[in-house]
Amino acid sequence: TQLLEQSPQFLSIQEGENLTVYCNSSSVFSSLQWYRQEPGEGPVLLVTVVTGGEVKKLKRLTFQFGDARKDSSLHITAAQPGDTGLYLCAGVETSGSRLTFGEGTQLTVNP
Amino acid sequence: DVKVTQSSRYLVKRTGEKVFLECVQDMDHENMFWYRQDPGLGLRLIYFSYDVKMKEKGDIPEGYSVSREKKERFSLILESASTNQTSMYLCASRGAGTFGGYTFGSGTRLTVV
Numbered sequence: 001t002q003l004l005e006q007s008p009q010f011l012s013i014q015e016g017e018n019l020t021v022y023c024n025s026s027s028v029f030s031s032l033q034w035y036r037q038e039p040g041e042g043p044v045l046l047v048t049v050v051t052g053g054e055v056k057k058l059k060r061l062t063f064q065f066g067d068a069r070k071d072s073s074l075h076i077t078a079a080q081p082g083d084t085g086l087y088l089c090a091g092v093e094t095s096g097s098r099l100t101f102g103e104g105t106q107l108t109v110n111p
Numbered sequence: 112d113v114k115v116t117q118s119s120r121y122l123v124k125r126t127g128e129k130v131f132l133e134c135v136q137d138m139d140h141e142n143m144f145w146y147r148q149d150p151g152l153g154l155r156l157i158y159f160s161y162d163v164k165m166k167e168k169g170d171i172p173e174g175y176s177v178s179r180e181k182k183e184r185f186s187l188i189l190e191s192a193s194t195n196q197t198s199m200y201l202c203a204s205r206g207a208g209t210f211g212g213y214t215f216g217s218g219t220r221l222t223v224v
Contacts, residue, residue, distance in 0.1 A: 033212055042201050042215030043117075043154075087152070090213075098144070098169075099213060103153035 003027070004091050007103030013079055014110050021074045021087055021105045029091035032072045033099070034064055037086040079109045114138075115204050117216035118174045121187065124223050130189040132203030132219050142205040143185035144213065145169075147198040154201065160185055 004025045013019055023032070031050045035043035047056050049065035049072060056063045060083075062075040074088055086106050090099040118133035136143065144159040144167075156169030158177040166177050174196060178186045185204075189196055199220050203213040 035212075040120075040217070042203070042218050043213075044215070045212035048212055098156065098159060101146075101154040103151070 004089055004100055004102040006089055006105055008105060009103065010106050010108075012110065015080055016078050017109075019076050019079060019107070021089075021107075022071070023073065023089035023102050024071045025091060026070065027091075028069050029100075030069075030093060030094045031092045032069070033090045034063055034072070034074055035088040035090060035106075037088060043086075043088055047057070054063040076107075079107075081111050082110045083107060084109050115202055115214050115216040117202050117219050119163070120217065121221050122219060122221045124189075124192050124221065126193060126223055128189075128192045128223075130192050130221065130223075132187040132189075132200055132202075132221070134184050134185045134203040134204075134216055136185075136214070137183065138204065138206065138214070139182065140204035140206045140214075141182070142207070143179065145175075145185065145187045145201045145206070146201045146203065147171070148201055148218070149198050152182075157187065189221075192221075194223050197221060197223045 007010045007022050033048045034046045037043040052067045052069045054065045060077045064073050086104045088104045089102040115136045124130050143155045146154040148154050155171050157175050160166050160179045163182050176188045199218050201218045202216045205211050205213050
């Protein structure tokens with residue numbers, strides 16, 4: 001099983017601040033996905049990045065896939081309390097369709 | 112929208128009981144998965160299935176089994192529940208193809224006493 005390390009594990013910031021979450025591996029993934037999970041619910045897919053170097057934007061969220069397809073980052077601009085949640089990165093293994101999840105980043109945005 | 116429905120949001124079972132967790136998806140997805148989620152350990156794959164009557168072990172299959180008799184339904188079975196199986200259980204489905212995201216159910220919070 002390929003491993004994904006996510007950092008930081010916890011992040012507490014004030015409304016309006018910017019933040020970046022990192023997802024790193026020594027393995028190559030065919031694609032990488034980011035999910036957001038709210039308490040008591042299952043994770044919800046935010047984005048899939050496929051090509052090395054790819055950048056995708058979703059309103060104030062910017063996702064980047066590393067050139068070597070081993071790492072990814074999520075940048076949030078001007079965070080809002082509604083961004084609070086658990087952010088999970090997940091890599092699609094090159095050998096098949098199963099996902100490997102990072103441990104998650106618990107983000108709290110204080111008003 | 113694709114829906115993945117887990118039969119129970121909360122369950123409390125006694126040690127030694129046989130426990131069935133049910134999951135149904137309505138989008139004709141080939142692939143279905145069972146994960147457990149624990150603080151500090153993230154999501155860990157228990158079992159998955161690529162097709163009806165097919166099953167594959169994930170990373171932590173011990174103490175669990177699965178059943179997939181119909182394409183839309185994937186059941187997780189705890190043969191003899193133990194306290195270390197207290198966890199949040201998440202079912203997911205995914206269509207064929209390499210880049211599709213998973214659709215998760217809302218989870219079942221299982222407590223074994």
